[in-house]
Amino acid sequence: MSKKFTLEELARFAVCDFSGDPRHVITFVNSLESAEPHEVSFLANPRYRDLLASTKAGIVCIDTTTPLIEGKNFLISPNPSKTFQIITDLILSTNTSGFENIHPSAVIHPSACLAEGVAIGPHVTIDQKVTIDKGTKIYGNVFIGAGVSIGENCIIYPCAVIREHCTLHHRVILQPGAVIGSCGFGYLTDPEGHHHKIPQLGNVILEDDVEVGANSTIDRARFKHTYISKGTKIDNLVQIGHNVTLGKDNLIVxxxxxxxxxxxxxxVVLGGQSGVMGHLEIGNDIQIASRGGVSKTVTQAGQYGGYPLQPLQEFHRHRVYLRNLEKYVKRIEELENKIVLLEKKLYS
Structure with missing residues (x-):
């Protein structure tokens, strides 16, 4: 069930000022256009300020320059988007799936160690010597392999797989269908052209606040670790190979x-459908545009695009040239014809 919060409680939690009825109660969040009296919304862009008069939102997060409207409830801060996010996180953390304890259909090995308050949904499988810390929620049909360690307040959504000996630190989120610790793509090809599987003996480590999108896969290392550092966010349908190391606060689209x-x-930001070749490095504060191909080490901070990779402005300039290529060809042909005529006149 959803927990109820008053305007005064939200202001105290978000450390901001408020205006209106301190006892007004909300239970969820929504957009300005769609919000109802039991919901919180926010105004971040002044061009939508006219919506304040018509919105049905019970509480609106605004900045300190926005005029107050009598009869409406406001949370007031320098950054209403951030305030709204804080409140959204609070509300979502108190909304439950309906399975607050351990569902009777879950299969849990006797040697697994689950902290008090861990929630396990229907048809979850937890293998031997797994440890799960307090506040973590495991939704239905998740598989957790032997020796896995999961920290506090993680959320593992339905049908995710965490294979043996992988480690999730605190507040990690795995979206539905994410696979952590699948075998790395490693094969030995013999002289006859047959491929023989190379055992992948390492694991995957996800640091604090990592999120892995739906149906994304992170392969286990051949030895040691595939390592995803603190705060990195990985979108849906991403493939990360064995022994990869991602730094802090990456965005992988x-x-x-x-x-x-x-x-x-x-x-580091890797735009959608980017490709990164193996055994190279991408330095700090580098952004790769969508469909960029990284085929060699890049160390200079900045924006890049294309394949082969080049500075983004240069890449856009070359695209303009390509769009005009037909014009250039025609122009060159015209100039060549003029040169032929001039040569005929010159030597006639």
């Missing part, structure tokens, strides 16, 4: 592929 043993620094 959908359909990106990162080959084995590649390494990124901190605050």
């Amino acid at each position: 959908s359909q990106t592929g990162i080959s084995g043993s590649a390494k990124t620094g901190d605050r």
Whole structure:
């Protein structure tokens, strides 16, 4: 069930001022256009300020320059988007799936260690010597392999798989269908051309506040670890190869592929459908545009795009040239014809 919060309680939690009825109660969040009296919304862009008069939202997060409207309830802060996010996180943390304890259909090995308050949904499988810390929620049909360690306040959504000996630190989120610790793509090809599987003996480590999107896969290392550092967010349908190391606060957008043993620094952004070859490095504060191909080490901070990779402004300039290529060809043909005529006149 959803927990109820008053305006005064939300202001205290978000450390901000308020205006209106301190006892007004809300239970959820919504947009300005769609919010009802039991919901919180926010105004971040002044161009939508006219919506304040018509919104049905019970509480609106606004900045300190927005005029108050009599009869409405406001949370007032320098950054209403941040305030709204704080409240959203609070409300979502108190909304439950309906399975607050351990569902009777879950299969849990006797040697597994579950902290008090861990929630386990229907048809979850937990293998031997798994440890799960307090506040973590495991939704239905999740598989957790032997020796896995999961920290506090993690959320594992339905049908995710965490294979043996992988480690999740605190507040990790796995969206539905995410696979952590699948075998790395490693094969030995013999002289006859037959491929023989190389055992992948390492694991995957996800640090605090990592999120892995739906149907994304992070392969286990051949030895040691595939390592995803604190705060990194991985979109849906991403493939991360064995022994990859991602730095802190990376953003990896959908359909990106990162080959084995590649390494990124901190605050790296890989746009959708990017590709990163194995055994190279991407430095701190580098952004790769969608469909960018990283085929060699890049260390200079900045924005890049295209394949082969080049500075983004240069990449856009080259695209303009390509769009005008037909014009250039025609122009060159015209100039060549003029040169032929001039040569005929000159030598006639």
